[in-house]
Amino acid sequence: MPATxxxxxxxxRGRMADHEGMSRxxxxxxxxxxxxxxxxxxxxxxxHAADEPELRDAIFADRLNVxxxxxxxxxxxxxxxxxxxxxxxxxxxxxxxxxxxxxxEVAEQFRAMExxxxxxxxxFRMHLAYERRELVERILVCEAGLDPRLIEYVKYMxxxxxxxRADPAAxxxxxxxxxxxxxxxxxxxxxxxxxxxTGALDYPREGFEAAAGLFQGRPSAPLTELFPGPHLDARQLxxxx
Ligand SMILES: [Zn+2]
Numbered sequence: 001m002p003a004t005x006x007x008x009x010x011x012x013r014g015r016m017a018d019h020e021g022m023s024r025x026x027x028x029x030x031x032x033x034x035x036x037x038x039x040x041x042x043x044x045x046x047x048h049a050a051d052e053p054e055l056r057d058a059i060f061a062d063r064l065n066v067x068x069x070x071x072x073x074x075x076x077x078x079x080x081x082x083x084x085x086x087x088x089x090x091x092x093x094x095x096x097x098x099x100x101x102x103x104x105e106v107a108e109q110f111r112a113m114e115x116x117x118x119x120x121x122x123x124f125r126m127h128l129a130y131e132r133r134e135l136v137e138r139i140l141v142c143e144a145g146l147d148p149r150l151i152e153y154v155k156y157m158x159x160x161x162x163x164x165r166a167d168p169a170a171x172x173x174x175x176x177x178x179x180x181x182x183x184x185x186x187x188x189x190x191x192x193x194x195x196x197x198t199g200a201l202d203y204p205r206e207g208f209e210a211a212a213g214l215f216q217g218r219p220s221a222p223l224t225e226l227f228p229g230p231h232l233d234a235r236q237l238x239x240x241x
Pocket of ligand 1: 032
């Protein structure tokens with residue numbers, strides 16, 4: 001598992017080190033889940049956004065770590081943890097596909113990585129995603145320079161105010177960029193039972209700015225209290241309430 005700052009290529013001074021010789025892929029011996037044919041597959045575990053933009057596209061299109069069985073041609077995704085690094089924008093997302101099934105263990109590993117990362121590169125921010133859609137969302141949020149906790153707060157507001165269109169018991173919201181210019185933030189609605197996209201909601205940017213103003217400069221850091229992390233989930237907050 002590349003769960004170290006070395007794997008992230010963060011040098012002692014917090015610069016991105018030379019990645020030469022660092023393994024970004026790993027070979028796995030598996031069996032086709034459909035026909036049982038043994039396969040040796042190369043799985044991607046570390047992605048550097050700056051020099052591998054095609055892999056960002058692969059994540060967005062759900063093509064990353066998708067392999068095809070030579071025998072039966074079944075295509076499937078190998079769900080292994082992936083580090084997505086964007087050194088230019090100073091963020092990383094650790095995508096742990098089965099993380100929701102072992103939250104405490106993953107949180108513990110994440111916090112260990114986060115503290116060694118903070119020691120090497122204090123301005124670097126680390127994020128945790130369980131699902132591919134969360135990884136995509138977090139990349140978009142960080143690329144737009146938005147605060148992920150504020151995005152969760154806005155989702156919380158949308159769920160609370162529009163239970164008919166965004167019932168937190170039945171659907172999940174994902175930030176999907178700006179809608180038709182800088183005026184609105186778009187959230188797509190995904191049915192949690194089927195995993196299908198069922199709609200989109202646009203939230204006015206000024207509402208977002210107002211929420212940002214509400215939390216700015218508060219000594220008690222209420223957003224961190226609402227969403228302590230490391231995994232952020234507005235629905236969890238509503239379900240716990
Ligand atoms: Zn097969």
